[in-house]
Amino acid sequence: MDMDEPAKQRVVLAHSESTDEAQSLLELVELLFFAYRDFVGDPDRLLEDFGFGRAHHRVLHFVARNPGLTIANLLTILKITKQSLNPVLKELIGKGYIISRPGSDDRRQRHLFVSERGKSLAQDLMSLQTRRMARATSECGPESAMVARQFLAAMIEPSERAEALKIAAAQDRLR
Amino acid sequence: MDMDEPAKQRVVLAHSESTDEAQSLLELVELLFFAYRDFVGDPDRLLEDFGFGRAHHRVLHFVARNPGLTIANLLTILKITKQSLNPVLKELIGKGYIISRPGSDDRRQRHLFVSERGKSLAQDLMSLQTRRMARATSECGPESAMVARQFLAAMIEPSERAEALKIAAAQDRLR
DNA sequence: GAATTTATGTCAGTATTATTGACATATTTC
DNA sequence: GAAATATGTCAATAATACTGACATAAATTC
Numbered sequence: 001m002d003m004d005e006p007a008k009q010r011v012v013l014a015h016s017e018s019t020d021e022a023q024s025l026l027e028l029v030e031l032l033f034f035a036y037r038d039f040v041g042d043p044d045r046l047l048e049d050f051g052f053g054r055a056h057h058r059v060l061h062f063v064a065r066n067p068g069l070t071i072a073n074l075l076t077i078l079k080i081t082k083q084s085l086n087p088v089l090k091e092l093i094g095k096g097y098i099i100s101r102p103g104s105d106d107r108r109q110r111h112l113f114v115s116e117r118g119k120s121l122a123q124d125l126m127s128l129q130t131r132r133m134a135r136a137t138s139e140c141g142p143e144s145a146m147v148a149r150q151f152l153a154a155m156i157e158p159s160e161r162a163e164a165l166k167i168a169a170a171q172d173r174l175r
Numbered sequence: 176m177d178m179d180e181p182a183k184q185r186v187v188l189a190h191s192e193s194t195d196e197a198q199s200l201l202e203l204v205e206l207l208f209f210a211y212r213d214f215v216g217d218p219d220r221l222l223e224d225f226g227f228g229r230a231h232h233r234v235l236h237f238v239a240r241n242p243g244l245t246i247a248n249l250l251t252i253l254k255i256t257k258q259s260l261n262p263v264l265k266e267l268i269g270k271g272y273i274i275s276r277p278g279s280d281d282r283r284q285r286h287l288f289v290s291e292r293g294k295s296l297a298q299d300l301m302s303l304q305t306r307r308m309a310r311a312t313s314e315c316g317p318e319s320a321m322v323a324r325q326f327l328a329a330m331i332e333p334s335e336r337a338e339a340l341k342i343a344a345a346q347d348r349l350r
Numbered sequence: 351g352a353a354t355t356t357a358t359g360t361c362a363g364t365a366t367t368a369t370t371g372a373c374a375t376a377t378t379t380c
Numbered sequence: 381g382a383a384a385t386a387t388g389t390c391a392a393t394a395a396t397a398c399t400g401a402c403a404t405a406a407a408t409t410c
Contacts, residue, residue: 021309022305024320024321024324025305025308025309025312025320026240026305026343027324027343027344028305028308028320028323028324028327029301029304029305029308030240030339030342030343031324031327031328031331031339031340031343032210032211032214032327033233034327034331034335034339034343035207035327035328035330035331036207036211037254038330038331038332038335039207039330041332053394053395053396054395054396055395055396055397058208065201065205070357070358071357071358071359072356072357072358079212080396080397080398081397081398081399082357082358082359082360083359083360083361083397083398083399083400084396084397084398086358086359086360087395087396088395088396090359106356106357106406106407107405107406107407108356108357108358108404108405108406108407109357109358109406110357110358126201126204129204130197130200130201130203130204132330133200133203133204133330134196134200135329135330136326136327136329136330137200137326139329140322140325140326140329143322144322144325144326145199145200145203145326146199147315147318147319147322147323147326148203148322148323148326148327149199149202149203149206150315150319151311151312151315151319151320151322151323152203152206152207152209152210152311152323153206153210154310154311154314154315155210155213155214155307155308155310155311156206156209156210156213157213157216160213164205164206165206167205168201168202168205168206169202228365228366228367229366229367230366230367230368245386245387246386246387246388247385247386247387255367255368255369256368256369256370257386257387257388257389258368258369258370258371258388258389258390259367259368259369261387261388261389262367263366263367265388278386281377281378281385281386282376282377282378283375283376283377283378283385283386283387284377284386284387285386285387
């Protein structure tokens with residue numbers, strides 16, 4: 001590095017903005033990657049025993065949390081196509097984890113519910129993930145969970161945030 | 176609810192533990208799902224323009240952040256098999272985003288580096304993700320980022336945590 | 351009441367990313 | 381020289397996603 005070229009150095013600093021700040025953001029990005037990897041790893045192992053995958057987990061989870069959900073609702077939450085959902089949902093219904101009922105109001109719609117079996121599996125999967133959250137909370141202190149909650153919410157796409165918060169705040173019907 | 180059956184109520188409470196606590200953990204689980212969905216959504220759109228997928232992103236990212244990484248290192252970080260990595264890495268090398276060099280110490284090993292082109296794409300992808308983190312930080316306050324960092328680290332599998340923190344704390348070589 | 355729209359279901363073809371198992375090659379270590 | 385190690389490769393398979401096309405039933409609109 002040429003010591004007598006201060007202009008060049010200024011350019012470098014301008015490009016990297018505040019280095020500490022940038023480094024902190026980078027760390028958050030990578031820690032989120034690792035945290036999520038382990039967060040989904042727990043349920044993955046249990047799901048294997050049932051011949052299910054992550055896609056089954058997500059469907060079962062949101063149906064358990066939002067009984068009476070329609071197909072269209074579910075597709076919006078999961079952001080997948082009906083063609084992707086179909087085989088997964090069919091399998092969950094076929095194996096008796098989810099129950100589909102035509103709507104009484106609009107009979108074209110299907111309202112989805114978990115069976116006792118589905119409720120039980122959804123609970124087991126959920127408890128693996130809340131356990132991880134509980135451990136992190138106990139390590140970082142109860143206030144940290146509130147901050148983490150706020151921070152995660154702020155990461156959600158603004159246009160989706162209200163909807164996501166509404167779902168997350170759903171009365172817990174799993175117990 | 177029968178007001179004169181305190182015993183029953185106690186049983187319910189025992190099963191659900193502290194309801195507020197449980198509800199808070201459930202919310203964290205769901206918010207993490209939505210946050211991560213959007214977190215990976217940004218880069219996905221950019222990657223499409225290059226004919227790359229998420230797998231390419233992860234490889235490019237960790238090579239950019241840890242120049243000289245060996246294949247074995249990379250497999251450990253990503254927790255995938257070499258057969259899964261192979262086509263992705265070959266494509267990144269073939270298109271000139273990553274450079275592979277035999278180790279001078281152990282010539283069986285391959286040391287991976289990003290090219291200028293690879294560095295540039297890695298930067299662009301990273302900035303999409305740090306931007307989201309920056310937005311969340313500005314919404315929740317600078318202290319929140321530190322708490323979020325601690326909380327995410329606590330979510331990582333204890334046996335992996337030291338390694339993950341080491342990687343996340345790597346000097347930023349992207350700029 | 352006929353025409354259109356909507357909610358769902360289904361088929362076919364394809365892509366990405368992952369797996370296991372088997373085997374090849376080069377290099378290092380014992 | 382034999383064994384272990386790091387990487388590369390082939391084949392078969394699976395899970396999860398996509399687009400496009402089309403079918404059906406029910407609701408809505410004209």
